[in-house]
Structure formats: structure tokens, C-alpha cells
Amino acid sequence: xxxxxxxxxxxxxxxxxxxxxxxxxxxxxxxxxxxxxxxxxxxxxxxxxxxxxxxxxxxxxxxxxxxxxxxxxxxxxxxxxxxxxxxxxxxxxxxxxxxxxxxxxxxxxxxxxxxxxxxxxxxxxxxxxxxxxxxxxxxxxxxxxxxxxxxxxxxxxxxxxxxxxxxxxxxxxxxxxxxxxxxxxxxxxxxxxxxxxxxxxxxxxxxxxxxxxxxxxxxxxxxxxxxxxxxxxxxxxxxxxxxxxxxxxxxxxxxxxxxxxxxxxxxxxxxxxxxxxxxxxxxxxxxxxxxxxxxxxxxxxxxxxxxxxxxxxxxxx
Amino acid sequence: xxxxxxxxxxxxxxxxxxxxxxxxxxxxxxxxxxxxxxxxxxxxxxxxxxxxxxxxxxxxxxxxxxxxxxxxxxxxxxxxxxxxxxxxxxxxxxxxxxxxxxxxxxxxxxxxxxxxxxxxxxxxxxxxxxxxxxxxxxxxxxxxxxxxxxxxxxxxxxxxxxxxxxxxxxxxxxxxxxxxxxxxxxxxxxxxxxxxxxxxxxxxxxxxxxxxxxxxxxxxxxxxxxxxxxxxxxxxxxxxxxxxxxxxxxxxxxxxxxxxxxxxxxxxxxxxxxxxxxxxxxxxxxxxxxxxxxxxxxx
Amino acid sequence: xxxxxxxxxxxxxxxxxxxxxxxxxxxxxxxxxxxxxxxxxxxxxxxxxxxxxxxxxxxxxxxxxxxxxxxxxxxxxxxxxxxxxxxxxxxxxxxxxxxxxxxxxxxxxxxxxxxxxxxxxxxxxxxxxxxxxxxxxxxxxxxxxxxxxxxxxxxxxxxxxxxxxxxxxxxxxxxxxxxxxxxxxxxxxxxxxxxxxxxxxxxxxxxxxxxxxxxxxxxxxxxxxxxxxxxxxxxxxxxxxxxx
Numbered sequence: 001x002x003x004x005x006x007x008x009x010x011x012x013x014x015x016x017x018x019x020x021x022x023x024x025x026x027x028x029x030x031x032x033x034x035x036x037x038x039x040x041x042x043x044x045x046x047x048x049x050x051x052x053x054x055x056x057x058x059x060x061x062x063x064x065x066x067x068x069x070x071x072x073x074x075x076x077x078x079x080x081x082x083x084x085x086x087x088x089x090x091x092x093x094x095x096x097x098x099x100x101x102x103x104x105x106x107x108x109x110x111x112x113x114x115x116x117x118x119x120x121x122x123x124x125x126x127x128x129x130x131x132x133x134x135x136x137x138x139x140x141x142x143x144x145x146x147x148x149x150x151x152x153x154x155x156x157x158x159x160x161x162x163x164x165x166x167x168x169x170x171x172x173x174x175x176x177x178x179x180x181x182x183x184x185x186x187x188x189x190x191x192x193x194x195x196x197x198x199x200x201x202x203x204x205x206x207x208x209x210x211x212x213x214x215x216x217x218x219x220x221x222x223x224x225x226x227x228x229x230x231x232x233x234x235x236x237x238x239x240x241x242x243x244x245x246x247x248x249x250x251x252x253x254x255x256x257x258x259x260x261x262x263x264x265x266x267x268x269x270x271x272x273x274x275x276x277x278x279x280x281x282x283x284x285x286x287x288x289x290x291x292x293x294x295x296x297x298x299x300x301x302x303x304x305x306x307x308x309x310x311x312x313x314x315x316x317x
Numbered sequence: 318x319x320x321x322x323x324x325x326x327x328x329x330x331x332x333x334x335x336x337x338x339x340x341x342x343x344x345x346x347x348x349x350x351x352x353x354x355x356x357x358x359x360x361x362x363x364x365x366x367x368x369x370x371x372x373x374x375x376x377x378x379x380x381x382x383x384x385x386x387x388x389x390x391x392x393x394x395x396x397x398x399x400x401x402x403x404x405x406x407x408x409x410x411x412x413x414x415x416x417x418x419x420x421x422x423x424x425x426x427x428x429x430x431x432x433x434x435x436x437x438x439x440x441x442x443x444x445x446x447x448x449x450x451x452x453x454x455x456x457x458x459x460x461x462x463x464x465x466x467x468x469x470x471x472x473x474x475x476x477x478x479x480x481x482x483x484x485x486x487x488x489x490x491x492x493x494x495x496x497x498x499x500x501x502x503x504x505x506x507x508x509x510x511x512x513x514x515x516x517x518x519x520x521x522x523x524x525x526x527x528x529x530x531x532x533x534x535x536x537x538x539x540x541x542x543x544x545x546x547x548x549x550x551x552x553x554x555x556x557x558x559x560x561x562x563x564x565x566x567x568x569x570x571x572x573x574x575x576x577x578x579x580x581x582x583x584x585x586x587x588x589x590x591x592x593x594x595x596x597x598x599x600x601x602x603x604x605x606x607x608x609x610x611x612x613x614x615x616x
Numbered sequence: 617x618x619x620x621x622x623x624x625x626x627x628x629x630x631x632x633x634x635x636x637x638x639x640x641x642x643x644x645x646x647x648x649x650x651x652x653x654x655x656x657x658x659x660x661x662x663x664x665x666x667x668x669x670x671x672x673x674x675x676x677x678x679x680x681x682x683x684x685x686x687x688x689x690x691x692x693x694x695x696x697x698x699x700x701x702x703x704x705x706x707x708x709x710x711x712x713x714x715x716x717x718x719x720x721x722x723x724x725x726x727x728x729x730x731x732x733x734x735x736x737x738x739x740x741x742x743x744x745x746x747x748x749x750x751x752x753x754x755x756x757x758x759x760x761x762x763x764x765x766x767x768x769x770x771x772x773x774x775x776x777x778x779x780x781x782x783x784x785x786x787x788x789x790x791x792x793x794x795x796x797x798x799x800x801x802x803x804x805x806x807x808x809x810x811x812x813x814x815x816x817x818x819x820x821x822x823x824x825x826x827x828x829x830x831x832x833x834x835x836x837x838x839x840x841x842x843x844x845x846x847x848x849x850x851x852x853x854x855x856x857x858x859x860x
Contacts, residue, residue, distance in 0.1 A: 051854070068852050070706050072706075074706045077704075080697065082696070082698075084698040085701070086627060088631070097623070101621070101705040101707060102705055102706065369774070384793075411789070413788055417781065523637065524637055531641060531676065534672045534676050535648060538648060538652075538668055542655075546655075546660070
């Protein structure tokens with residue numbers, strides 16, 4: 001039980017379309033749902049969790065519709081975004097109650113295991129109302145993991161966590177993804193998604209803008225020239241040769257720290273930025289040209305293969 | 318800081334469109350208080366808000382006015398010489414409606430700000446706590462006065478239409494309006510205090526209603542039983558228990574109206590005591606509100 | 617019926633301020649009953665009891681407590697979103713509703729029906745079945761109100777105001793002016809039971825009800841069952857949105 005399938009799902013509220021014709025398939029591993037605020041990520045996660053009905057289309061878990069089907073929660077764990085919990089019970093009681101509600105055979109052991117996993121065992125005796133935001137998030141995680149679900153949905157899980165807690169949670173999610181679970185989390189912070197998500201699904205203004213591994217998406221963005229940063233012993237000749245070859249549309253001579261380099265007499269080493277329109281040709285041509293002209297290449301690296309540039313491109317499209 | 322303009326003869330220029338500091342005239346804190354008053358007053362009737370928040374107050378207003386319309390219609394048709402009920406007793410007859418209005422709209426006024434912790438934002442402006450509390454109190458009182466006054470005016474207009482004696486009706490309605498103003502202030506202070514201490518949604522409404530209704534019912538029971546037993550003194554003093562009968566007692570004493578409760582305040586000291594009690598209640602509620610807003614937190 | 621849901625509901629329902637209200641209201645009733653018992657003469661005690669229990673307890677106290685208990689059993693959780701922890705479980709929604717209703721009914725029994733019975737006993741002893749009659753009416757009305765207001769709390773976020781409009785404006789005000797409205801009033805149905813228990817003395821003591829027993833009981837049962845079932849169905853389609 002591990003694949004969530006969304007099939008042409010749309011959700012509208014009167015005249016406002018929150019999610020517009022989204023189709024995606026979430027399989028085992030860690031998937032990041034990325035998008036700016038208001039892109040429809042929360043709506044999508046609520047639909048995947050069976051808390052909101054799609055206005056059209058269907059959301060299914062291994063073929064079984066999620067809406068109005070209580071038994072699906074045996075296989076799904078949900079970490080909601082909203083903070084409110086039962087403030088007057090202790091963390092331990094809360095997780096144990098969740099275990100009982102799942103009709104687990106040994107709720108105490110399951111609760112203990114879940115609390116150990118999120119490193120909350122030592123403070124579990126205190127009332128939830130006394131917890132900090134990060135601790136509440138971890139208790140939420142524990143309550144979602146208590147029945148060991150194959151599918152885990154997290155709505156903005158890193159909200160309010162300090163760096164150490166974030167790293168811990170990232171490790172946890174990564175290990176769960178590696179063990180074959182389907183983990184989906186939403187975020188609008190690129191660094192978080194970049195670090196642990198194998199696949200990303202990008203939502204922009206309710207539409208499904210892109211999906212896949214972000215380097216693959218970058219490769220598909222053919223209108224934008226790929227940028228490469230090159231450091232060599234003679235940037236100018238290299239630049240001239242690359243332009244003459246025609247695989248690049250522009251070259252920039254930058255100072256070492258990125259600013260513009262001053263006039264030709266300045267022989268300080270800097271970097272060359274190449275805007276390659278045909279990057280496959282460029283990566284073949286570059287070493288040939290360098291060898292032909294006797295130029296040493298010190299560094300060749302892609303300059304815009306970050307998720308940030310992918311994301312910026314998708315959002316402004 | 319702008320880039321110096323172009324040399325004469327050229328028409329291009331770069332304008333600084335960054336953040337601008339405002340140095341012009343600023344309206345004073347009286348303006349802020351007045352705006353808050355107007356905003357709260359409009360909110361009490363759902364003006365300027367969603368349709369859903371208009372339903373309850375307008376429905377209650379309608380329920381308040383419809384009986385007046387019916388009475389007027391009947392009086393006109395039957396050519397009566399006198400309205401079947403006193404102006405001053407209208408509010409007491411419909412006290413359930415007024416109670417529900419206070420209960421429903423007091424949380425609208427103060428509980429929202431407290432629950433979502435917006436109050437510190439108010440106080441980070443040139444708005445003192447005193448001004449805030451006073452503006453809210455005045456707004457709620459004004460809203461209640463509106464609720465109470467509209468049916469009274471409808472009755473008055475109807476009386477004039479039915480060609481009832483002008484002077485006595487005008488005098489009566491004026492006295493009733495004064496009484497309505499007093500009732501509005503008393504109920505508003507009471508409602509706002511309870512609402513300010515119960516910011517959770519739904520609980521404030523229930524608390525205000527519970528307290529007002531129970532007080533009214535207790536007063537009614539005590540008065541009823543005491544009257545049946547012939548003990549008019551106790552029946553009279555029992556009017557202190559409920560805000561409605563309290564204000565009614567003050568009306569009887571100060572404005573010479575007829576009592577709508579079972580018994581008027583007893584003896585020569587009854588009236589002044591009632592008036593003092595009403596004043597003390599308002600003062601106490603005001604004090605409690607000031608206490609509540611003394612410490613507001615951001616989280 | 618689920619013990620864990622019940623436990624969690626008890627925690628939210630008997631939170632500090634709500635518990636205070638729940639305690640104070642019946643306390644006032646009992647104090648009044650005691651005071652009246654001590655001050656009123658022997659012969660008019662039953663009339664006083666009828667007035668107190670009918671007009672104060674069943675007409676005012678029981679609807680209020682039913683409102684506080686019924687809407688408080690599920691309303692706060694829906695409003696702040698913590699109901700997601702109950703809904704994200706393989707639990708039947710009907711079982712959640714029934715459990716919460718049971719807790720609310722328990723609260724109403726302890727804080728409304730029992731005090732009414734006690735007040736009646738204090739005032740009139742067991743004479744003429746007044747105490748039992750009104751106690752029973754309070755219990756039955758309390759159950760119906762809890763079910764009704766629980767449904768309201770699932771359906772709308774302004775459950776308390778709507779409930780008040782019904783219980784006070786419709787049942788008391790409109791009902792006293794437009795007799796037909798009383799046929800649709802939970803209070804009147806409950807009072808029919810009182811009439812039945814008090815028996816022949818009902819007319820003597822002016823214990824009235826707008827509907828006959830044969831009509832009242834099915835109506836009460838129907839309203840309670842229908843409200844509970846509807847609440848369960850609506851809970852299945854509850855929309856949990858983000859921060860509102």
C-alpha cells in the first residue's frame with residue numbers, strides 16, 4: 001500500500017480555483033511538494049489526506065478512493081499544519097490515545113517507540129500546553145508514526161523548528177523514505193526540499209508546474225541557456241573560441257568574487273561565465289578548444305543547477 | 318535621496334521610488350478613538366463585514382421591531398386612544414431578544430481581538446488603554462441603544478399616525494429613550510466584561526446569556542413568590558438582582574414611569590439605592606475591563 | 617462508543633471556564649430552592665415548585681446547559697482544528713458522534729437533570745410526583761438538546777448563537793405569542809412527560825404542555841436519533857481547511 005494517485009484533480013471555491021487540473025503519482029521515497037504561499041499545497045495535501053473532496057477528479061491510494069473512507073487511515077499518517085492540540089493532556093497520553101484510536105495491539109509499546117523516534121521520551125510527561133512549537137511538531141510526528149503507516153503526509157513540517165530539530169527531522173524522513181515508505185511533505189523553503197526530496201512536485205498558482213528530480217527539470221528547461229562557470233589560465237581566449245563555435249549565446253568575464261572584471265590590462269585571475277544554448281555541444285567543445293589553444297582548465301561547474309533557479313524560472317513563467 | 322537631476326537640455330531622469338517617510342500632519346489620538354468607536358459600532362451590526370455576521374444582529378433587530386409594527390397596526394386600525402403598553406416596558410417585555418443581542422455581539426467586539434492577540438497592536442499606536450475601553454463601551458452602548466430605540470420610535474410614529482395625544486406621547490417616548498440609554502450602558506458594560514474574560518469562541522456568548530438570563534429568572538422567581546406571599550418589600554428589593562429590573566427601578570424613581578417589574582423599588586430609599594446600584598455596576602464593570610487590558614500579551 | 621474519544625472529550629468539555637459555568641448554574645437553582653423552601657408557606661410550595669422548575673429550570677437552565685454541553689463536546693475541536701486527530705483514524709464517524717453525545721448527556725444529567733430533581737425534592741418532597749416529573753423532563757429535554765446542538769456544532773461555526781436563537785427566541789418568546797410555535801418546542805415535548813408523571817394533579821397545579829404525550833415521545837426520539845445520525849454523516853464530509 002504505497003502509491004497515491006491524483007487524477008486530474010481540481011478544487012474550486014465558488015469562483016476561486018485553488019487547485020487546477022493536477023495529476024501526479026506519489027510513490028515510495030521522499031517527495032517534496034514545493035510552491036509559493038497560496039499555490040494550493042495545503043489544499044492538495046488535505047485532499048490527499050481525505051479531509052477535502054476534490055471538486056473534480058479523484059484521489060486514490062492504491063486504487064481505493066481516499067474521501068469518506070475511514071479505513072484508509074490505517075495506512076496513512078498525517079501531520080497537520082495547525083498547531084492546536086489537546087493542551088491539557090501530557091505528550092505521552094496524547095500519543096498513547098492516538099495509538100489506542102488506531103486499535104493497535106500494544107498501544108503503550110507503540111507510543112514509546114514513536115516518542116523515542118522523535119526524541120521526546122524525556123519530556124513526554126508534561127502537558128502539551130507547556131511545549132514549545134518545535135516540541136509540539138515532534139509530538140505531532142509521533143502521533144502520525146505511532147501506527148507505522150506506509151504513507152506519511154506532512155503539511156509544512158519544518159515550521160517553527162530550530163536547526164537541530166530540523167536536521168533530526170530531515171534524517172528521520174530520509175531514513176523513512178529509504179526504507180520504502182511514501183513520504184510527502186510540503187514546504188515553501190527551497191533548502192529543505194533540496195536536501196531530502198528525491199522527487200519534487202512544484203505547484204504554482206494552483207497548477208502543477210513541474211515534477212521529477214530537480215536536475216532533470218533543469219535539463220528540460222531548454223529555453224533558458226545553461227550557465228557554466230569556468231576558471232582557466234586564459235579566460236579571454238577561451239571566451240572568444242566558445243563564441244566563435246556558436247554553442248553559447250553570451251559569455252561574461254567576472255572577477256573572482258563575481259563582480260565585473262576591469263579592462264584588459266588587469267591580469268588578475270577571475271571566472272568566465274558561459275551561457276550555453278547547446279550544452280551538450282558545449283561540454284564537448286570546451287576541452288577540445290582548451291587543448292588546441294594550450295589553456296589549462298581549473299574548474300568547470302554548472303552555475304544554475306540549483307533548485308532555486310529552477311523554482312524562480314517556474315514561478316515567473 | 319534622489320540622484321541629482323539631468324543637466325538642463327536633457328529630459329531623462331531617475332526618480333527615487335523607494336520608501337518615503339511621512340512628515341505631514343497626523344490626526345490626533347481623539348481621531349483614533351473615534352475611529353475605533355465607529356468601527357466597533359459598525360461591527361456590532363455587521364456593517365462592512367461578511368454576510369454571515371450581519372444575519373444575527375439584523376434578525377434580532379427585526380424581531381425587536383416586528384411586535385412594535387404589529388401593535389401600531391392594530392392601534393391604527395382600531396382607532397385606539399392609547400397604546401396598549403407603556404413605552405418603558407417594551408424593553409422588559411422583549412428582554413430575551415436584547416439579551417441574545419448583547420451575548421452575541423459583545424464577543425464580536427472584544428473577544429476576537431483577545432483571541433487572536435491583536436490587542437498589543439492596538440496599543441502600539443497612540444491609543445491608551447482608557448481610550449480603547451471607553452471606545453468599545455460607548456460603541457456597544459450605542460449599538461444597544463439603537464436596538465432599543467428603533468422600536469420605541471416606531472411606536473411613537475404609530476401613535477402619531479393614530480392621532481393619539483401628542484404631548485403625552487412625546488414626553489413618554491423621551492423618558493423611555495432616556496431609560497433605554499441607561500439600560501444600554503448597563504448591559505453593554507456587563508456584556509463586555511464577561512466577553513473580555515472568556516475569549517474562546519462560543520463560550521463568551523454562552524456565559525453572557527447564562528448570567529443575564531439566570532439573573533433575570535432568579536429576580537422573576539423571587540419577585541413572584543414574594544408578591545404571592547404579600548411581601549412587597551422583598552419583592553421590591555429583588556429587582557436589584559437583574560439588570561433589567563434594576564434599570565426599570567431607576568426609571569420608576571427618576572423618570573416617574575410605571576413599573577414593568579412585579580414591584581417598584583420599595584420605600585423612599587428604594588429609588589436612590591437602585592440608581593446607586595446601577596452606577597456602581599457600571600463603574601465596577603469599567604474597572605474590571607481596565608484591569609483586563611492592563612496586561613495584554615503578544616503570544 | 618470509544619473510551620479514548622470519551623476521555624478526550626471529557627478533558628475538553630470540563631476545561632476550567634466551562635466547568636465553572638456548568639457548576640454555577642445548577643448551584644443557583646439549588647440555592648433558590650432552599651431559600652424558597654425556608655421562606656414560603658406550606659400550602660403554596662407546590663405552586664412555587666411548578667413555577668421554579670417549569671419556568672426557570674426546564675425553560676432556561678436545561679437549554680443553556682444542553683447548549684454548553686452539546687456544542688462544547690465537539691465545537692472547540694472543530695474550530696481549532698484539533699479534531700483532525702480523531703478524524704485521521706479508522707474510526708466510524710458515527711461512533712465518534714455517539715461517544716461525544718454520551719459524554720454530553722452525562723454532563724447534562726449530572727449538572728441539569730439531577731439538580732432539578734433535587735430542587736423538586738427539596739421544595740415538595742415526593743408529593744404528587746412533581747420532583748420526579750420535572751426531573752424526567754429535564755433529563756429528556758437535556759438529551760434532545762445535546763443531540764440537536766451537537767449537530768449544530770458540526771454544521772456551523774456559530775452553533776452557540778443559532779442554538780440560543782432557537783432555545784430562547786423561538787421557544788420562549790415566539791412560543792408564548794404564537795401558540796403554534798410551541799408544537800415545535802423541545803421544552804413542550806418534555807413537559808408532556810411531566811404531565812404524564814404528575815397525573816391527575818397536573819391540571820390542579822397548572823402543569824401544562826402544548827402537545828400530548830403520544831405526540832411528544834415519538835418527536836423527542838425522532839429528533840434525537842435524526843440529529844445524531846445527521847451529525848455523523850456531516851462529520852464524514854467535514855472540510856478541514858488551513859488556518860482560518
